[in-house]
Amino acid sequence: MVKVAADLSHINTPSKVTGHAGKDSLAEALKGAHTVVIPAGVPRKPGMTRDDLFKVNAGIVRELAEGCAQYCPKAFILVISNPVNSTVPIVCEVFKKAGVFDPRRVFGISTLDIVRSSTFVHQIKPQFEPHANRITVVGGHSGATIVPLLSQIKQVSLTAEEIKTLTHRIQFGGDEVVKAKDGAGSATLSMAYAGARFTNALLEASVLGKKGLIESTYVHLRGNTGAERNMGLTGLDYFAQDVELGPEGVANVLALPDLSAEEQRLVGIAIGELKGNIAKGVEFVTGGSAVPAAKL
Numbered sequence: 001m002v003k004v005a006a007d008l009s010h011i012n013t014p015s016k017v018t019g020h021a022g023k024d025s026l027a028e029a030l031k032g033a034h035t036v037v038i039p040a041g042v043p044r045k046p047g048m049t050r051d052d053l054f055k056v057n058a059g060i061v062r063e064l065a066e067g068c069a070q071y072c073p074k075a076f077i078l079v080i081s082n083p084v085n086s087t088v089p090i091v092c093e094v095f096k097k098a099g100v101f102d103p104r105r106v107f108g109i110s111t112l113d114i115v116r117s118s119t120f121v122h123q124i125k126p127q128f129e130p131h132a133n134r135i136t137v138v139g140g141h142s143g144a145t146i147v148p149l150l151s152q153i154k155q156v157s158l159t160a161e162e163i164k165t166l167t168h169r170i171q172f173g174g175d176e177v178v179k180a181k182d183g184a185g186s187a188t189l190s191m192a193y194a195g196a197r198f199t200n201a202l203l204e205a206s207v208l209g210k211k212g213l214i215e216s217t218y219v220h221l222r223g224n225t226g227a228e229r230n231m232g233l234t235g236l237d238y239f240a241q242d243v244e245l246g247p248e249g250v251a252n253v254l255a256l257p258d259l260s261a262e263e264q265r266l267v268g269i270a271i272g273e274l275k276g277n278i279a280k281g282v283e284f285v286t287g288g289s290a291v292p293a294a295k296l
């Protein structure tokens with residue numbers, strides 16, 4: 001931990017970097033934090049799904065969430081630890097249990113799916129500028145729950161066959177890295193980039209008051225402004241979609257745009273899988289169904 005802190009401390013920002021290790025230093029590390037990014041846990045090995053990590057990572061995330069609920073209950077909590085589809089519900093249920101849950105402040109980072117979408121589209125359509133154009137990705141963050149809305153792209157046109165191939169590559173992009181690392185883990189550098197991009201956007205919206213910042217992210221729908229439509233369409237309590245960020249975190253959950261017939265089919269499959277992922281996370285904390293959130 002000290003080694004990682006020394007490494008990070010060379011980045012040219014005005015921040016002070018400190019390292020803390022072990023459960024006993026949670027209070028010291030978290031007290032009064034504004035934003036907490038949780039990448040902790042074990043990575044996948046070839047042949048594993050993100051859900052296979054639940055056994056180990058669920059407990060790690062629950063323990064960190066309990067620390068956050070106690071020492072920085074007002075912090076923004078940004079979850080990278082997989083399976084994100086289940087670990088975000090774990091954080092939310094821990095916060096509900098502690099009576100400090102605010103649905104605007106907990107995010108599942110699915111930004112790498114958006115980053116991959118732009119990169120992969122650029123690779124087959126070089127005129128698509130990957131830095132300047134953002135592609136909306138909805139659903140969740142694993143396999144078939146990742147639904148890139150490629151039909152919405154205005155800058156280039158894609159054939160149905162290209163959309164099919166790209167969609168599959170985006171959904172299983174994480175597997176390419178897991179395979180390349182051959183047992184030594186999953187994406188770390190592109191994930192760090194994606195995490196930094198989302199965190200910076202949230203800080204710009206919340207601290208600097210920048211308006212109109214939109215990112216796709218996996219959030220608790222109930223209790224968030226604008227979420228009713230997507231809740232009605234999906235029947236889910238958690239979903240990734242475009243969200244406008246603001247001073248308190250989620251300012252507005254944007255309604256899903258009109259989907260192509262193929263995207264509707266893919267969202268249907270994602271919903272089926274997400275139901276199980278969400279229930280698993282909720283049950284891990286409550287032993288049963290979700291606890292209703294207290295009114296803000």
Ligand code: LMR
Pocket residue numbers: 043044050082112173174175177178186187191
């Ligand atoms: C990713 O999308 O690369 C990460 O969620 C890590 C993984 O297991 O694929």
